[in-house]
């Protein structure tokens with residue numbers, strides 16, 4: 001286990017972050033920070049801007065105002081690529097590659113954690129025996145599990161998880177929670193969006209509630 005350095009800058013910090021579409025505010029200005037070993041639960045109703053926020057943090061959309069820092073330094077593209085793993089609504093898999101080929105392809109592109117092998121990751125997410133199954137033949141929940149295997153292999157410390165529980169059965173929900181717990185124990189951090197109704201990782205969690213107006217509820221909502 002990597003010891004957590006509490007004097008270090010936050011792994012991810014947003015200051016005055018604001019996003020609008022066609023002059024309509026979607027969120028912000030937002031100020032928040034996520035430290036190593038911590039999860040931030042991003043809650044809000046449908047359309048509140050949760051996905052938009054994660055896409056802005058991942059660098060897939062440009063904020064109208066504000067600053068994003070990673071490890072205390074501006075989040076330019078190379079730093080984001082090293083530091084951030086993004087699990088979106090869409091699985092982002094190559095339909096005609098097998099489960100294992102997908103993982104090998106993505107590891108080749110984005111690197112992988114040392115000592116973590118794609119075959120083992122498939123086992124961890126409950127897809128042992130599906131190595132040769134084509135991605136397009138997997139169910140929605142199995143595709144999500146394959147995306148989780150990719151996440152598990154990613155070397156990035158900051159996980160941005162958009163509705164990670166969607167399409168998963170109870171065992172899958174517990175799998176996500178175990179993965180987040182292990183990632184935080186190793187000094188990582190996670191931002192997790194949910195509608196707030198049904199699941200949240202049982203870890204040291206702060207909440208960011210999006211709505212009108214956006215506010216940071218710095219509540220210890222963790223169960224740990």
Ligand SMILES: Nc1ncnc2c1ncn2[C@@H]1O[C@H](COP(=O)(O)OP(=O)(O)OP(=O)(O)O)[C@@H](O)[C@H]1O
Pocket residue numbers: 021026044045046047048049050051052053195
């Ligand atoms: N590509 C787009 N073009 C125009 N408007 C968009 C686009 N994507 C999202 N929006 C709008 O931006 C707002 C925020 O959407 P977003 O997807 O971030 O919300 P969300 O909180 O993730 O919602 P949900 O819980 O339904 O997934 C909504 O009003 C939505 O209609």
